[in-house]
Amino acid sequence: MYGIVRKEQLAPNTKLFEITAPAVAAKSKPGQFVILRIHEKGERFPITIADADPEKGTVTIIFAEVGKSSTQLGKLEVDDAILNFSGPLGNATKIEKFGEILCVGGGVMAGALLYQMKALKKAGNKITAIIGARNKEHLILIEEIRKFSDELYVATDDGSEGKEGIYFLKDILEKKFDQAITIGPTSMQMIVSEMTRPYGIPTTVNLFPIMVDGTGMCGACRVTVGDETRFACVHGPEFDGHKVNYDELISRMRFYNPNEKIAMLLFDGV
Ligand SMILES: Cc1cc2nc3c(=O)[nH]c(=O)nc-3n(C[C@H](O)[C@H](O)[C@H](O)COP(=O)(O)OP(=O)(O)OC[C@H]3O[C@@H](n4cnc5c(N)ncnc54)[C@H](O)[C@@H]3O)c2cc1C
Ligand code: FES
CATH class of the missing domain: 2.40.30.10 (Translation factors)
Structure with a gap:
């Protein structure tokens, strides 16, 4: 226990x-x-x-x-x-001295991003961080993240705190980055990857497909990366964000939504 x-x-x-x-x-x-x-x-x-x-x-x-x-x-x-x-x-985040690094975290995954940022900072990187949430109430760990950021931007979907939405990232990308990492809602990771692509910034995403055994045996966490089928639990969960098939990933993540809704409706609270 x-x-x-x-x-x-x-x-x-x-x-x-x-x-x-x-x-x-x-x-x-x-x-x-x-x-x-x-x-x-x-x-x-x-x-x-x-x-x-x-x-x-x-x-x-x-x-x-x-x-x-x-x-x-x-x-x-x-x-x-x-x-x-x-x-x-799963595999750990690649930690090395990249130089200028962009770290983008959304929602509850701000905590996981902070853990990554601590290691990246220790490795000598200069960090520009973006932390987002759906609204001001859902922003977490901002002050802790600030300590490991050379520059920090806060964003909310509804504009209740900081920038509104993620598209302001375009202005930030004018600065040269050697690497980007992102962790959070899949749609956010997809948008970040699409925005860094034209700038040629290597972008690592951390994916959340449905997982069952976590050992590479069941195939539940299958994702298509480039022309390869990968199992996120053993080959990931980090992948090259420019190669992930997000449409397939999002549709697989929603596959059990009706069952999940029923389980929640029947949940008696214990
Ligand atoms: C590698 C990985 C890391 C994750 N880290 C976090 C985290 O740090 N914090 C956090 O809040 N959530 C995290 N998640 C998502 C978390 O696993 C789901 O929110 C949780 O399983 C939901 O279960 P539920 O019964 O409460 O909700 P459900 O109603 O059963 O599901 C809600 C949604 O959660 C996702 N989900 C459900 N079951 C699974 C499953 N077995 N595997 C993956 N996703 C599932 C689906 O997208 C689903 O639509 C992570 C997922 C993965 C794959
Ligand atoms: S969770 Fe079963 S193969 Fe990855």
Whole structure:
């Protein structure tokens, strides 16, 4: 069992948990994820690692309560425990001195971006960060992200804080970047990739296809990258953003929406 040692509400329906998982914490790197199962009747679902403290033996995750499993998870309290917490899974973010790097994070994934930025900063990069959310209430970790940014832009879909939307990125791209990384809603990662493409900026995305086993066996997380079929859990979740087939990815992510809605309707809150 994996005990919860810290719980914070960061925004509406957005929670941070710090969980005791020494073996996972010892090996975690930015960009990787865990697959967890709350109890024996629960489903397995993936969450990106937002931080890890090998000395304390803890791993931090940040998640949005969007359906049955994430809502169940959000109801747990400090001293409650999670049955399974497997990881770290997937390949870590490539950390090296690129030079000028653009880091774009959206929604709950600002925490995962911060974990990446800490490592990229330590490697000697100059970071321009963009943090977005649907509105002011859903922006998280801005001050922490500011500490690792040479320049920081905040954006919201409705313009309630900072820039409105993501298209102001076009002006920022006039500055030369050696690398871009993005993590957050798939549509945002797709737009960022399309905007960096004409500038020839290598762009790494971190994808969230449906995952089941997380070991490359079931094929649920299949994505098309260039002319290759890749399994995000073992070949990713990071890929060249200019080569991903986003239409296919988004349609596969929506495949179980009717079942997910029914599961949430039948969910009795425990
Ligand atoms: C590698 C990876 C990392 C992720 N990291 C985070 C994170 O750090 N924070 C966070 O809030 N969310 C993260 N997600 C998404 C998270 O797994 C889903 O939000 C969660 O599974 C929803 O389950 P649910 O029962 O609450 O909602 P549901 O109602 O079952 O699903 C809501 C939506 O979540 C997605 N989803 C559902 N089941 C899965 C699954 N087994 N695998 C992947 N996506 C699924 C689908 O797009 C679905 O439409 C990540 C997904 C992947 C693949
Ligand atoms: S989740 Fe089964 S192959 Fe990736």
